[in-house]
Amino acid sequence: MTAPDLVLPPCDFTVFGGTGDLALRKLLPGLYEQERRGQLPAGTRIIGVSRSPLDDAGYRDLVTRALFDHVAEDHLEAGALHRLTARLHHLSLDIGSADDWHRLHGLLKDRPDRPAGEEATRIHYLAVASELFGPICDRLDALGLVTPECRVVLEKPIGADLASSHQVNDAVGRVFAERQIFRIDHYLGKESVQNLLVTRFANVFLEPIWNSRWVDHVQITVSETLGVAGRGEYYDKAGALRDMVQNHLLQMLCLIAMEPPTYVGGDPVRDEKLKVLQALKPLTGADVDRFTVRGQYTSYGEKVGHPSTTETFVALRAEVQNWRWAGVPFYLRTGKRLARKESTIEVVFKEPPHAMFPHSEGVTTPNRLTVRMQPDEGMQLHMTAKHPGPGGIRLHPASLDLSYADAFDERSPEPYERLLMDVMRGIPTLFMRRDEVEAAWTWTQPVLEQWERAAVEPVRYHPGSEGPAAAARLLARDGRRWQEAGR
Numbered sequence: 138m139t140a141p142d143l144v145l146p147p148c149d150f151t152v153f154g155g156t157g158d159l160a161l162r163k164l165l166p167g168l169y170e171q172e173r174r175g176q177l178p179a180g181t182r183i184i185g186v187s188r189s190p191l192d193d194a195g196y197r198d199l200v201t202r203a204l205f206d207h208v209a210e211d212h213l214e215a216g217a218l219h220r221l222t223a224r225l226h227h228l229s230l231d232i233g234s235a236d237d238w239h240r241l242h243g244l245l246k247d248r249p250d251r252p253a254g255e256e257a258t259r260i261h262y263l264a265v266a267s268e269l270f271g272p273i274c275d276r277l278d279a280l281g282l283v284t285p286e287c288r289v290v291l292e293k294p295i296g297a298d299l300a301s302s303h304q305v306n307d308a309v310g311r312v313f314a315e316r317q318i319f320r321i322d323h324y325l326g327k328e329s330v331q332n333l334l335v336t337r338f339a340n341v342f343l344e345p346i347w348n349s350r351w352v353d354h355v356q357i358t359v360s361e362t363l364g365v366a367g368r369g370e371y372y373d374k375a376g377a378l379r380d381m382v383q384n385h386l387l388q389m390l391c392l393i394a395m396e397p398p399t400y401v402g403g404d405p406v407r408d409e410k411l412k413v414l415q416a417l418k419p420l421t422g423a424d425v426d427r428f429t430v431r432g433q434y435t436s437y438g439e440k441v442g443h444p445s446t447t448e449t450f451v452a453l454r455a456e457v458q459n460w461r462w463a464g465v466p467f468y469l470r471t472g473k474r475l476a477r478k479e480s481t482i483e484v485v486f487k488e489p490p491h492a493m494f495p496h497s498e499g500v501t502t503p504n505r506l507t508v509r510m511q512p513d514e515g516m517q518l519h520m521t522a523k524h525p526g527p528g529g530i531r532l533h534p535a536s537l538d539l540s541y542a543d544a545f546d547e548r549s550p551e552p553y554e555r556l557l558m559d560v561m562r563g564i565p566t567l568f569m570r571r572d573e574v575e576a577a578w579t580w581t582q583p584v585l586e587q588w589e590r591a592a593v594e595p596v597r598y599h600p601g602s603e604g605p606a607a608a609a610r611l612l613a614r615d616g617r618r619w620q621e622a623g624r
């Protein structure tokens with residue numbers, strides 16, 4: 138999935154929402170890492186846009202402070218900091234008002250370093266709420282700032298439901314062609330998530346058993362220790378289903394469940410993911426009540442300043458209705474203020490068909506492939522081994538471990554760092570296509586509607602806990618349990 142090194146033309150990288158949490162915590166540190174590794178194309182400029190009354194110097198100060206907070210200390214290098222901050226500009230404008238946009242036009246058109254007719258590659262990164270995507274695109278279009286080489290990057294969630302995601306995608310699609318639109322899902326930028334494709338399709342040993350005959354069930358967990366931090370206003374309108382499940386968790390499910398694409402490239406991979414989303418068994422009515430759990434940590438209302446019914450935890454049971462996966466449950470869960478920060482996928486295989494070792498019944502544990510996105514990126518294949526020693530065969534759980542930190546000298550790039558590079562190079566494989574986003578909303582929508590219709594109150598859980606007991610019951614009903622860290 139990595140393109141050969143190319144000499145890229147300069148970029149004008151405009152970040153709408155350039156003073157926001159995402160820009161300061163993730164995007165600018167990602168761009169800094171690229172700068173440090175000499176990967177930013179020469180002549181690249183980074184233009185932050187927000188309503189804040191900042192000039193270039195003020196923005197450079199703000200970003201420098203953010204880099205000190207969010208870049209690993211041993212990566213902070215005076216030269217790279219200087220080079221990156223020298224690229225920064227800030228424009229104060231209100232996206233909702235027609236004023237001041239001419240200044241963006243002036244800045245983007247003013248490239249004395251480029252020969253006449255050769256513009257920089259313009260990348261418009263929309264790190265603002267998705268209601269603002271349409272107005273931004275319209276203004277860029279009206280100012281003549283959209284050329285065929287331009288790209289636009291959309292942050293998730295795109296819309297708040299199926300209807301609004303159609304509206305947002307329509308509004309962006311009126312100005313940009315689909316090939317210019319990069320819908321970001323930072324989970325697809327994680328090395329271990331990309332490695333799922335490689336593990337499945339650059340090896341042969343898994344394929345014969347990667348189906349309902351041998352896989353008992355799949356678990357996908359993204360558990361966070363942090364609460365909603367400074368993002369309460371956004372989060373309270375979104376909740377965990379829109380914030381995490383509709384995008385990150387379903388994308389991971391797709392990579393586990395998809396058929397082999399003809400080659401790893403933009404459309405083949407996305408075509409296969411789309412088929413998985415379209416094969417998800419709809420959860421409606423009584424199924425929603427039975428197969429979903431909504432939770433909220435007990436101090437959430439205080440955090441957002443009012444009583445709220447927004448979920449900060451979701452667990453659910455999904456099914457992919459196709460030949461490969463019929464009858465295999467995919468259990469998904471995510472939540473805030475839980476006991477651990479951990480993102481994992483567990484593919485749990487069936488028991489061997491026959492217990493042939495004396496006294497082995499109940500001693501073996503099913504084979505299991507654990508993919509660890511964080512912490513300690515890697516993979517473990519859990520198996521049963523012979524305990525060493527004479528006198529009969531005693532069985533013992535053991536595992537084959539792949540830890541990225543041990544196996545590779547290079548550090549794994551942060552997801553945004555990797556994905557921003559792909560945007561600059563114009564590589565769409567790790568970005569969501571419109572039909573994928575809408576298919577994910579199509580599946581999510583009836584759950585949202587049923588929760589609303591039935592006024593499903595979230596069950597409370599204690600911060601620092603494993604989440605609501607109902608999530609454990611969801612699996613216990615099927616005679617299964619969540620795999621917890623390290624076990």
Ligand SMILES: NC(=O)C1=CN([C@@H]2O[C@H](COP(=O)(O)OP(=O)(O)OC[C@H]3O[C@@H](n4cnc5c(N)ncnc54)[C@H](OP(=O)(O)O)[C@@H]3O)[C@@H](O)[C@H]2O)C=CC1
Pocket residue numbers: 153154155156157158159160186187188189230231232233263264265266267292293294368371
């Ligand atoms: N933060 C995160 O970890 C993640 C965020 N996202 C998504 O990224 C987007 C941004 O999130 P986040 O950074 O957290 O949000 P913030 O509220 O922290 O930042 C919003 C940014 O947009 C600017 N802004 C808001 N309204 C306008 C306006 N009318 N005109 C110009 N600028 C405006 C704000 O600056 P000012 O108020 O000065 O105008 C600020 O720079 C959202 O869509 C979110 O869902 C996605 C994944 C993770």
Ligand SMILES: O=C1O[C@H](COP(=O)(O)O)[C@@H](O)[C@H](O)[C@H]1O
Pocket residue numbers: 359361380381480
């Ligand atoms: O997109 C989001 O992801 C983060 C979790 O990302 P991770 O890489 O730290 O697992 C989540 O905190 C945030 O609410 C959500 O918008």
